[in-house]
Amino acid sequence: MNNLLMEVENEIAVVTINRPKSLNALNSETLTELEQCLGEIEKRKDVKVVILTGAGEKAFVAGADISEMKDATAAQGRDMAFLACRTFGKLENMPQVTIAAVNGFALGGGCEISMACDIRIASENAKFGQPEVNLGILPGFGGTQRLPRLVGKGRAKELIFTADMIDAQEAYRIGLANKVVPLADLLKFCKEMAAKIISKGSYAVSLAKMAINTGLDIDLASGLKLEADLFGLSFATADKKEGMSAFLEKRPANLTDF
């Protein structure tokens, strides 16, 4: 992989977009590598949480690669859109939990890829924004859909129509960032959060992720029915037996992943 770094330790995969000279801008090659990398990770039982971050101390991802996009034809743009849609969809719906460690600029496609993750932890120097209208385009990697779902229609419209950048505290205030931590502590914090999630019943966490993601795209009655079905499924697991026995026996639970 030319543009990505990946390491797995303690059931956590840290995937780093590694194009610091271009502030980790997403070109087609990087998106292709990311699609492959996530495709491999989603099959791995020894990875329970994925942390996505950017190389260097300045940027998470400063958007799609403008130098590549400038002369792209409509057909190339469409291919890139399908590629990004598949890649971001993997991040959003893979069985593992995904955490964006936002270590600087998260602009355009950078903000959008962070929103495809389950959780966003921002460093104090992080900046979020959807500056596409400055370039004569609109967000095309899901920003018009995921941003209003996260922060509400009014705030999403303001951010997208003005192209304003917001800092980490403002992103936290409006619900775009889950937490803000010093840059030096960012990865440590994300790994601690990952370890906490891994200590729970991973299968139950994965079912909860599916219920939340699917539920938000369907009506409430169907969502509640889905939750009931998945809840029933969780009763088939060894984790359910162990978790409830441990509670009643007043001992720590030894949860595995089913």
Ligand code: DAK
């Ligand atoms: N693409 C390519 N190169 C970039 C880049 C980007 N998005 N962002 C930064 N760079 C490069 C700069 O050109 C510069 O390269 P050199 O001149 O050193 O060779 C280097 O990174 C350092 O950047 P700056 O010198 O500009 O650094 P500053 O600290 O002065 O400014 C900045 C940092 C992040 C504020 C600034 O770089 C900036 O405004 N960057 C662009 C942000 C932006 O507009 N991002 C793109 C948003 S549009 C699609 C769907 C979606 C999209 C595209 C297609 N399809 C469906 C096909 C998404 C589009 C977007 O993301």
